[in-house]
Amino acid sequence: MAATKTCSLKSRRVHIYAVSLYEWWYNKIMNCGLNVFWSLLVASSSCLAQTGMNQVPSTPRDTSHVFRYTNPITRDTSISMRDHYIIKVGREWYCTGTSLPVWTGPNPGVRLLVSDDLIHWRQHSWLIDAAKLPADCPYNGRFWAPEIHYIKNKYWLTVNSGKVTTEDPKGMKTHSIWLFVSDQITGPYQLVNGPLTPQYNNDATLFEDDDGQTYLYCSGNGLFQARIDLPTGKLVGPIQKFLDKNEAGYPDWMVGGIEGPFVVKRDGTFFMFFSTWTRGYEVGLLKSRSPLGPWELASRDPIFGTRKKGYRPELAASGGYADLKFQDTQDPYCETGHNALFEGPDGNLWSSCHYLMYDKRPYPYCPDFQAWEKTPQLGIEPVNYRNGMFCINGPTWTEQRVEY
Numbered sequence: 001m002a003a004t005k006t007c008s009l010k011s012r013r014v015h016i017y018a019v020s021l022y023e024w025w026y027n028k029i030m031n032c033g034l035n036v037f038w039s040l041l042v043a044s045s046s047c048l049a050q051t052g053m054n055q056v057p058s059t060p061r062d063t064s065h066v067f068r069y070t071n072p073i074t075r076d077t078s079i080s081m082r083d084h085y086i087i088k089v090g091r092e093w094y095c096t097g098t099s100l101p102v103w104t105g106p107n108p109g110v111r112l113l114v115s116d117d118l119i120h121w122r123q124h125s126w127l128i129d130a131a132k133l134p135a136d137c138p139y140n141g142r143f144w145a146p147e148i149h150y151i152k153n154k155y156w157l158t159v160n161s162g163k164v165t166t167e168d169p170k171g172m173k174t175h176s177i178w179l180f181v182s183d184q185i186t187g188p189y190q191l192v193n194g195p196l197t198p199q200y201n202n203d204a205t206l207f208e209d210d211d212g213q214t215y216l217y218c219s220g221n222g223l224f225q226a227r228i229d230l231p232t233g234k235l236v237g238p239i240q241k242f243l244d245k246n247e248a249g250y251p252d253w254m255v256g257g258i259e260g261p262f263v264v265k266r267d268g269t270f271f272m273f274f275s276t277w278t279r280g281y282e283v284g285l286l287k288s289r290s291p292l293g294p295w296e297l298a299s300r301d302p303i304f305g306t307r308k309k310g311y312r313p314e315l316a317a318s319g320g321y322a323d324l325k326f327q328d329t330q331d332p333y334c335e336t337g338h339n340a341l342f343e344g345p346d347g348n349l350w351s352s353c354h355y356l357m358y359d360k361r362p363y364p365y366c367p368d369f370q371a372w373e374k375t376p377q378l379g380i381e382p383v384n385y386r387n388g389m390f391c392i393n394g395p396t397w398t399e400q401r402v403e404y
Contacts, residue, residue: 067118067345067402071395072355072377074121079113080375082354083145083203083260086342089185092116093342096127096146097354100375106130106164106171110146110157112186118345118380127157127180127187138163139178139194141171145260147340148185149206151214155182156230157189158204160218177204177218179233193233197224201239203338206230207263207270207291215291219259221245223274225292242293243286245276251300253278255321260338263291264349271298271390273339275353277315279307279326281337283353285390304351304381304392306333310360332365334358336379336395344382346404351392355379
């Protein structure tokens with residue numbers, strides 16, 4: 001990988017070193033067009049800033065592999081997506097997500113990317129090609145936040161979409177969850193059932209417990225849950241809303257909205273990652289001793305994300321939370337959220353989500369944007385688990401090294 005890049009993060013990458021956290025932040029990005037090199041010791045941990053947990057120094061050990069990456073991973077408008085979801089199959093990683101356009105109308109369908117090194121991604125296929133769907137297809141609207149889960153020796157695709165009509169050109173009145181299945185990650189996928197709920201729901205995800213029971217979690221003006229019978233695609237009991245953005249006793253960084261659940265189990269405890277756009281785009285963490293709750297915050301603060309006071313102030317004003325007090329994070333992003341976990345190059349858990357550059361990023365970041373910087377791109381970070389708690393370092397934007 002290259003070792004230099006411009007301050008606008010356009011083409012070259014930089015090894016930035018400093019003797020202290022203050023000097024590291026001060027010198028982290030070069031001025032426009034100038035190369036600045038420092039050959040001092042790296043000393044930073046944004047995980048500490050996000051969660052208040054000290055990072056335990058690792059014991060020196062022999063390593064035979066080094067994985068290097070620099071976010072954003074993709075820098076290509078042709079494969080730009082939001083809500084990236086990665087799954088490893090064999091020696092390759094596959095990625096799906098919300099293709100553009102996101103807000104202005106129906107998008108082209110469900111895209112599948114593939115990579116053999118997690119760095120270089122290419123278009124594989126369209127799992128659902130909207131251009132090939134019949135006019136009366138009940139899921140021909142927006143295709144938001146698709147995910148693919150390998151459960152019971154099959155690949156289960158969840159898609160959030162609705163039916164486009166003259167009165168509802170974006171299909172939002174019938175927007176809900178659709179379940180598809182395939183024997184192969186690349187398809188073809190067959191419809192199992194949908195819509196799975198009788199109301200607006202989005203951001204569906206699946207989780208299989210140790211006893212073989214499978215659970216559906218989703219968003220839709222809060223977070224929802226239910227047990228699901230995968231072969232029929234039918235919920236076992238009604239969908240249950242278990243957390244509202246204005247839940248009593250919960251912190252104010254959730255009041256803008258909560259979405260994007262993703263569940264894992266570790267040491268007998270269920271952990272649910274979720275996202276909120278209240279202060280930019282951040283990731284929170286819930287925990288429970290049961291797959292259906294009750295859920296509680298594992299941390300009173302977000303465990304990952306970016307905060308920008310000047311980003312989308314109209315949402316804060318209309319949502320009644322424009323008076324929230326917080327400090328911007330020292331990164332070039334305005335969104336780093338809606339994450340999901342996957343197996344990384346070292347065999348451990350990693351997080352994926354979309355990273356979007358902040359159009360008001362201050363000095364020392366260059367204000368000039370390349371085309372790809374105006375669209376959401378893939379970002380990845382390793383996930384740490386210590387003392388019964390998950391933590392994600394970052395979001396990062398300089399070269400990172402993972403030895404294993």
